[in-house]
Amino acid sequence: MLAPALWVASLAPSGCAKEPEAPADAASVAPDVDDAVAPASPPAPAPVDPVASGLRVGEHLQPFDAFTGESGERSCPLCRLDGFPKILAAGTIGDEAFGEDLKNIDAIVAKYGEDQVKAIAVLIDAPANARAGPEPAPALPARAEQWRRQLEISMPLVVPAAGDAASSTWDTHYRVTRNRTLMLADRANQVRYSAVAPTDLAALDAAIRSAVDS
Numbered sequence: 001m002l003a004p005a006l007w008v009a010s011l012a013p014s015g016c017a018k019e020p021e022a023p024a025d026a027a028s029v030a031p032d033v034d035d036a037v038a039p040a041s042p043p044a045p046a047p048v049d050p051v052a053s054g055l056r057v058g059e060h061l062q063p064f065d066a067f068t069g070e071s072g073e074r075s076c077p078l079c080r081l082d083g084f085p086k087i088l089a090a091g092t093i094g095d096e097a098f099g100e101d102l103k104n105i106d107a108i109v110a111k112y113g114e115d116q117v118k119a120i121a122v123l124i125d126a127p128a129n130a131r132a133g134p135e136p137a138p139a140l141p142a143r144a145e146q147w148r149r150q151l152e153i154s155m156p157l158v159v160p161a162a163g164d165a166a167s168s169t170w171d172t173h174y175r176v177t178r179n180r181t182l183m184l185a186d187r188a189n190q191v192r193y194s195a196v197a198p199t200d201l202a203a204l205d206a207a208i209r210s211a212v213d214s
Contacts, residue, residue, distance in 0.1 A: 053178035053196050054090065061088065061189040064169040066122065066158035069144030077120050077158045083187055085211035087119040087204070090174075090181040093143060097197070098180050099151050104201055105182075106153040108208065116212050119155040121148075124176055186211040 055061070063076045078086070087105055091098035102121055109119050123144055144157040160170035170176075184193040184207050193207035 054174060054176050054181040054183050054194050055191045057191050057194055059191050061086070061183075061185045061191065062169050062173050064174070065161040066170070067141045067161060069141045069148060069157045069159070072141045074161055077122075077156060078189075081118045081120070084118045085116070085184065085186050085208060086189075087117065087208070088122065088183045088185070089119065090122040090124050090176045091179045093123045093125050093140075093147055093157075095179055099147075101180055101182065101201075102153050102155065103151055105204075106151075106155055108201065108205060109155065112208060112212060114154075117208055121155055121157045122170070122176070123157055123159050124179070125159075184208060184211065186214060 061078055063078050065074055066077050067074050068077065078088075087109070089098075089101055089105055091101065105119050109117055123140065125140065140159045144159060148155075148157045162168060162171060178196050180197040182193070182195050182198065182204060183191055184204060185191050192211055193204050195203070198204070
């Protein structure tokens with residue numbers, strides 16, 4: 001009789017060790033590329049409006065009523081500039097950076113000559129409801145004139161009127177919402193330059209040169 005160990009060995013067929021199953025082919029288990037769900041593309045970012053305040057290039061200036069600091073009278077400051085290229089600077093009275101803009105603009109006008117280009121500054125301190133009625137916000141024209149003399153500039157500083165259909169153009173058409181908004185329009189009042197708080201006025205100077213020569 002065989003010994004137990006030898007008997008067990010004799011029952012096992014030669015080469016009985018079971019080979020491990022080969023892994024399935026990767027190609028057979030990977031999802032088909034065409035059947036895979038592609039991730040959703042993120043929405044395209046909204047275009048950034050280069051002009052955050054004021055009119056865009058190609059739009060036109062429109063007459064608006066304002067109180068002139070020097071005289072305190074209500075009139076259309078643009079109407080006296082018809083036929084000239086004109087710079088319109090809007091900002092906050094007493095702001096140092098805006099004051100520097102006005103001095104630089106005044107120097108540009110002097111370089112070309114007032115018979116070639118004009119400039120006007122519009123003060124945006126008072127909201128429309130404070131400017132409503134036949135009179136401007138208290139003391140604003142006087143403060144404007146005082147600041148103009150302090151800056152030693154020649155351009156007029158005006159306070160927009162509001163409160164009726166004839167004087168609401170500034171608020172509804174120009175859409176100035178930020179300090180140091182600058183615009184240049186040609187002789188036909190079409191805007192050729194528009195910017196908010198530019199780092200320099202080289203582009204404005206180039207636009208003036210083009211408007212003067214046209």
